[in-house]
Amino acid sequence: MKQLAGKVAVVTGGGSGIGRELALACAAEGMKVVLADIDEPGMVETARLTNAETMAVRCNVAKAEDVESLAERVYEAHGAAHLLFNNAGVSVAGPTWTTTLQDWEWVMGINLMGVVHGIHAFVPRMLKQGGEAHVVSTASAAGTLSVPGSSVYCVSKHGVVTMSECLHHELRQAKSAIGVSVLCPAFVPTGIADSQRSRPAELAETNPLAAPYAAWAKKAVEKGKISAAEVAAMTLAAVKDNRFYIFTHPHTRDAIEVRMQDVLQQREPTNPTPSKTAGENL
Numbered sequence: 001m002k003q004l005a006g007k008v009a010v011v012t013g014g015g016s017g018i019g020r021e022l023a024l025a026c027a028a029e030g031m032k033v034v035l036a037d038i039d040e041p042g043m044v045e046t047a048r049l050t051n052a053e054t055m056a057v058r059c060n061v062a063k064a065e066d067v068e069s070l071a072e073r074v075y076e077a078h079g080a081a082h083l084l085f086n087n088a089g090v091s092v093a094g095p096t097w098t099t100t101l102q103d104w105e106w107v108m109g110i111n112l113m114g115v116v117h118g119i120h121a122f123v124p125r126m127l128k129q130g131g132e133a134h135v136v137s138t139a140s141a142a143g144t145l146s147v148p149g150s151s152v153y154c155v156s157k158h159g160v161v162t163m164s165e166c167l168h169h170e171l172r173q174a175k176s177a178i179g180v181s182v183l184c185p186a187f188v189p190t191g192i193a194d195s196q197r198s199r200p201a202e203l204a205e206t207n208p209l210a211a212p213y214a215a216w217a218k219k220a221v222e223k224g225k226i227s228a229a230e231v232a233a234m235t236l237a238a239v240k241d242n243r244f245y246i247f248t249h250p251h252t253r254d255a256i257e258v259r260m261q262d263v264l265q266q267r268e269p270t271n272p273t274p275s276k277t278a279g280e281n282l
């Protein structure tokens with residue numbers, strides 16, 4: 001989708017981090033921006049920073065009815081949605097054998113089902129409206145690798161990658177003009193390592209062995225060398241070029257290559273983060 005000016009962008013998780021920067025980048029292109037998040041003050045701040053026509057909708061992406069009502073609001077206000085960012089996400093850490101069911105329910109509800117809900121609510125409407133549109137779902141480098149201590153997060157993000165690939169094939173088969181991309185960043189300094197801030201009390205139980213993994217992830221996120229603004233710029237460039245895979249961190253590709261060779265050669269899986277500092281290279 002080459003021309004963005006005057007079109008409508010919807011950004012879930014638009015109250016912080018990568019979502020905020022996607023919103024700012026879309027506003028800078030002259031798009032009408034709709035923010036969707038559970039963090040209302042965060043959305044107010046993003047709206048202020050955009051300096052443009054911005055709508056903010058409180059929306060828990062884990063709830064299908066919230067995302068459906070978001071789509072209704074967008075189509076009532078603007079009559080169309082051209083660029084959907086399924087971006088809201090959270091992370092937990094800790095070894096798989098001590099993950100809690102609450103960890104799985106919380107993370108899968110947002111990271112995986114949130115994307116399902118976005119596709120359900122928006123793609124049929126985009127097909128009906130006709131013309132060009134684009135769906136970008138934020139997965140992660142963790143959606144292409146298997147990182148120890150991140151199994152809940154990795155499973156959710158692998159799901160987003162394969163769901164996006166399936167959607168891409170289906171829309172091409174349907175001869176639709178809707179493009180699809182999957183965004184796979186490695187570490188970016190945002191609020192992601194502080195995801196617990198929005199965790200609902202009823203899903204509060206956490207992995208009892210999470211702490212050392214969470215501390216490592218927090219450090220890696222804080223040290224991330226590519227900013228959320230740079231990720232957003234790379235993402236919009238990919239939308240304009242109708243490019244499917246968006247790998248913002250070049251070293252990720254080396255780790256994927258090793259993983260694929262492990263699979264093809266049926267050898268023991270290589271740990272992509274063998275030491276506490278190795279992850280910083282991803």
Ligand SMILES: NC(=O)c1ccc[n+]([C@@H]2O[C@H](COP(=O)([O-])OP(=O)(O)OC[C@H]3O[C@@H](n4cnc5c(N)ncnc54)[C@H](O)[C@@H]3O)[C@@H](O)[C@H]2O)c1
Binds near residue numbers: 060139193224
């Ligand atoms: N920062 C990184 O290192 C990194 C790397 C790879 C992928 N990602 C992915 O990028 C996306 C954006 O995360 P970020 O890094 O900007 O983190 P962030 O914490 O700064 O932003 C996430 C946003 O999602 C919102 N959110 C959380 N739960 C929600 C819910 N149930 N419904 C609606 N909104 C909700 C939060 O309120 C927040 O505004 C996530 O999908 C994350 O998994 C981040």
